[in-house]
Amino acid sequence: VNGAAARLAQINDRIIIVAYGIIEKREEKKYKPKVVLLDEHNGIVEIRKL
Numbered sequence: 001v002n003g004a005a006a007r008l009a010q011i012n013d014r015i016i017i018v019a020y021g022i023i024e025k026r027e028e029k030k031y032k033p034k035v036v037l038l039d040e041h042n043g044i045v046e047i048r049k050l
Contacts, residue, residue: 032050033049033050034047034048035050036048
């Protein structure tokens with residue numbers, strides 16, 4: 001956590017991480033984003049394809 005939010009974050013807080021990217025228009029239809037859910041030890045619990 002960076003910037004002003006770093007002052008509010010505490011150890012053991014849960015956070016949401018979002019990543020953005022730029023893709024070519026021709027890749028738009030075949031792009032399949034994923035959501036990865038983790039447990040308290042950062043182990044993968046579930047991977048969802050949107």
